[in-house]
Amino acid sequence: MRLREYRPADAAAFTEGYEDPVFRRFSRPDTGPPAPTGHVIADERTDEVLGGIGLNAASPGRRQAEVTFWVGPWARRRGVATAALRAFDQYAFGSGLERLELLIHWDNPAAQRVAMAAGYTREGVRRGALPSASGGRDDMLVYTRLAGDPQEPATRLLPDLPGGELTDGVVTLRPLAESDVDFYTELHTLADVIATSVPPVPMPADEIRQRCFRAEAQWLAGTRADLIITDAATGAQAGEIGLYYQEPPLAQAMIGYSMLPAYRGRGLTTRAAQLVALWAFAETDIVRLIAGALPTNVGSKRVLEKAGFRQEAYQRSRLPGPDGTRVDDVQYVLLAGDLLAQASSTG
Secondary structure, three states: OEEEOOOHHHHHHHHHHHHOHHHHHHOOOOOOOOOOOOEEEEOOOOOOEEEEEEEEEEEHHHOEEEEEEEEOHHHOOOOHHHHHHHHHHHHHHHOOOOEEEEEEEOOOHHHHHHHHHOOOEEEEEEEEEEEOOOOOEEEEEEEEEEOOOOOOOOOOOOOOOHHHOEEOOOEEEEEOOHHHHHHHHHHOOOHHHHHOOOOOOOOOHHHHHHHHHOHHHHHHHOOEEEEEEEEOOOOOEEEEEEEEEEEHHHOEEEEEEEEOHHHOOOOHHHHHHHHHHHHHHHHOOOOEEEEEEOOOOHHHHHHHHHOOOEEEEEEEEEEEOHHHOEEEEEEEEEEHHHHHHHHHHHO
């Protein structure tokens, strides 16, 4: 890969890039074909156009600018975007800029992965930063890199699952995805699932869609890992389980889960909890997992106990209940040593 100036002969490739559905999905409504400004990303050997990269909304006085890039579908999944971004950063910083910024849609994890691989840090969320195709405005994730920052990939608190899933042959866990909106809606409109949610109110349809479309972004940020529980034999969606990494300084995370009625009482939730715990203790810095259950939720307490969790506390009026009330919560804890002991006793 190399960066070079735009040439008239590149017009056809730029037009093809503009017609790509992925480019159209994440481009601004008033965006025309990828602008022939900045640099062309070209193949080092053949000079084939692979994409483009440049600056947008530069602020010379503050020595900062927004970087934009695109890669054609014919050149993706080859590390082209990451290599181009690293090379362009050197050029930009060499020209006197000191801060570079990427604005990335929540549901564009591919671009987020590029940013992190190039050493950018997720800095926050800019509300209503760009106009949307629907006529509104989209919130954008802000990734930044300073001139003095290293080029090493950003550290991730929650790595990808090995092979993309976790399984014990009976249940399989895979990341929550955009395609799960209908299933997630079915699950989160069940009366007993609503009753054990925090707070215990129905999840709005737009929040359900947002949860599915932003799941990978949350995973990349290290805040939560949402998983779908499937029956390994049939592939049918049975439930969900999530790991919420809310206290990284304490190396403590929380799990929560919900199952369709047809799959309850078969030990699938316990298996799912054990798979998540094994992954968390083996692949992350987490050393302590917690989970809560209503005192009356005998089934959930049984799941946790069978998975090796131990009851540690009874917390009065900890959670919001229905109609402005407060409800008690029973807290369970699992340590890595507990899980190993459980495995030894059942092995």
